[in-house]
Amino acid sequence: MGSHLEQLDRLSGLLATVSRDAAGTIGRASVALLDIDPDRARAVLAEVAERAATHRRIDELVPLALVRQQPVASDLRLVLSALRMNTELHRMDALAAHIAKLVLARHPAPVVPPPVRPLIGAMAETTARIADKAALVLVTRDRLDAIQLGLDDDELDVQYERLFTVLTDAWPYGVQAAIDVAMLGRYYERFADHAVNVARRVAYLVGGDMARGVL
Amino acid sequence: MGSHLEQLDRLSGLLATVSRDAAGTIGRASVALLDIDPDRARAVLAEVAERAATHRRIDELVPLALVRQQPVASDLRLVLSALRMNTELHRMDALAAHIAKLVLARHPAPVVPPPVRPLIGAMAETTARIADKAALVLVTRDRLDAIQLGLDDDELDVQYERLFTVLTDAWPYGVQAAIDVAMLGRYYERFADHAVNVARRVAYLVGGDMARGVL
Numbered sequence: 001m002g003s004h005l006e007q008l009d010r011l012s013g014l015l016a017t018v019s020r021d022a023a024g025t026i027g028r029a030s031v032a033l034l035d036i037d038p039d040r041a042r043a044v045l046a047e048v049a050e051r052a053a054t055h056r057r058i059d060e061l062v063p064l065a066l067v068r069q070q071p072v073a074s075d076l077r078l079v080l081s082a083l084r085m086n087t088e089l090h091r092m093d094a095l096a097a098h099i100a101k102l103v104l105a106r107h108p109a110p111v112v113p114p115p116v117r118p119l120i121g122a123m124a125e126t127t128a129r130i131a132d133k134a135a136l137v138l139v140t141r142d143r144l145d146a147i148q149l150g151l152d153d154d155e156l157d158v159q160y161e162r163l164f165t166v167l168t169d170a171w172p173y174g175v176q177a178a179i180d181v182a183m184l185g186r187y188y189e190r191f192a193d194h195a196v197n198v199a200r201r202v203a204y205l206v207g208g209d210m211a212r213g214v215l
Numbered sequence: 216m217g218s219h220l221e222q223l224d225r226l227s228g229l230l231a232t233v234s235r236d237a238a239g240t241i242g243r244a245s246v247a248l249l250d251i252d253p254d255r256a257r258a259v260l261a262e263v264a265e266r267a268a269t270h271r272r273i274d275e276l277v278p279l280a281l282v283r284q285q286p287v288a289s290d291l292r293l294v295l296s297a298l299r300m301n302t303e304l305h306r307m308d309a310l311a312a313h314i315a316k317l318v319l320a321r322h323p324a325p326v327v328p329p330p331v332r333p334l335i336g337a338m339a340e341t342t343a344r345i346a347d348k349a350a351l352v353l354v355t356r357d358r359l360d361a362i363q364l365g366l367d368d369d370e371l372d373v374q375y376e377r378l379f380t381v382l383t384d385a386w387p388y389g390v391q392a393a394i395d396v397a398m399l400g401r402y403y404e405r406f407a408d409h410a411v412n413v414a415r416r417v418a419y420l421v422g423g424d425m426a427r428g429v430l
Binding site for chain 1: 277278281282285287291292295298299302379382383386389390391393394397398401
């Protein structure tokens with residue numbers, strides 16, 4: 001099964017891969033949503049389903065690494081963080097899949113009525129940026145980047161608030177569309193929140209003194 | 216810091232406590248919601264905030280237990296499961312808090328218009344039952360109970376589906392109320408899902424061969 005170091009490296013490598021892929025997936029889910037593209041939506045569901053095997057592999061590597069390496073200090077933190085980052089990344093995949101399923105459920109109608117397309121597009125863009133940065137932080141372990149992600153997340157929160165204002169202020173598209181768009185907003189908000197958590201756990205690994213409880 | 220066994224026992228004991236408390240909290244959040252009771256809603260937020268310290272304590276006990284006990288086999292699975300159950304239980308608290316915050320945001324108006332009170336009440340009841348059973352399973356480790364929880368969750372899914380039918384079929388209460396009720400439905404559905412995950416992890420600890428990937 002290779003050396004102990006190899007196992008930790010594999011764990012880090014797999015996490016970097018699934019986080020980069022999750023960032024790609026949310027981008028493609030957003031394209032499927034805004035282009036009303038069922039083929040792309042189905043492709044998103046397929047890639048999420050396929051990635052589940054990698055999430056399982058990461059979960060299986062954790063006890064292996066613990067038993068064989070009996071890591072302490074920063075290595076132990078890395079291994080335990082891997083388990084929790086994997087949970088976050090798995091949820092991110094599920095949320096991207098929710099967006100894709102909504103596209104398929106409403107097709108050929110659009111999920112997003114024209115006037116909120118710019119705002120949903122902006123939320124999609126902010127979320128993709130957060131996911132990209134989180135994936136990058138996993139590789140670079142740049143603690144400052146991890147902390148700055150909070151600013152992007154604040155931006156998304158403002159967009160999310162604005163979305164509810166738009167939905168509840170003379171909304172002419174009916175209740176179903178309002179609920180769909182509100183849920184979309186929540187999926188993006190949750191997705192980004194999980195990505196921020198991933199980055200925070202990296203910051204914790206590097207610094208060990210994050211204010212917010214991670215690990 | 217006590218013997219190794221003591222640490223594992225403390226971990227199990229703390230998890231049992233927070234899961235039982237989380238089940239109580241969702242029940243109280245539902246009473247606050249259906250009785251339009253802001254005091255109860257504030258009490259829910261206070262107990263959730265207070266419990267955060269216990270969640271942190273559990274997270275801190277995990278690496279301690281690993282380093283001092285270097286557990287293998289079922290003890291290792293218990294310790295790693297504790298970390299992930301704790302994440303689920305923490306999310307359950309956040310979701311109960313979302314319900315309480317919605318009560319406060321709309322007060323003195325009700326969040327739930329009269330015609331959907333029975334259905335939301337039923338969802339609240341199913342969710343509380345699922346949470347109670349999950350807390351019980353953590354203590355009894357009865358694998359059959361854990362698996363049967365899936366049936367309760369199926370019931371909740373049916374109620375959740377019905378909720379969307381009610382909301383999109385001649386709904387006279389406006390978009391804001393529809394979004395609120397849809398979000399409520401999602402909070403209950405997510406809460407229950409996390410509770411089911413907790414129970415499934417217990418089943419995994421007992422059986423070690425759950426079909427669905429846990430741990």
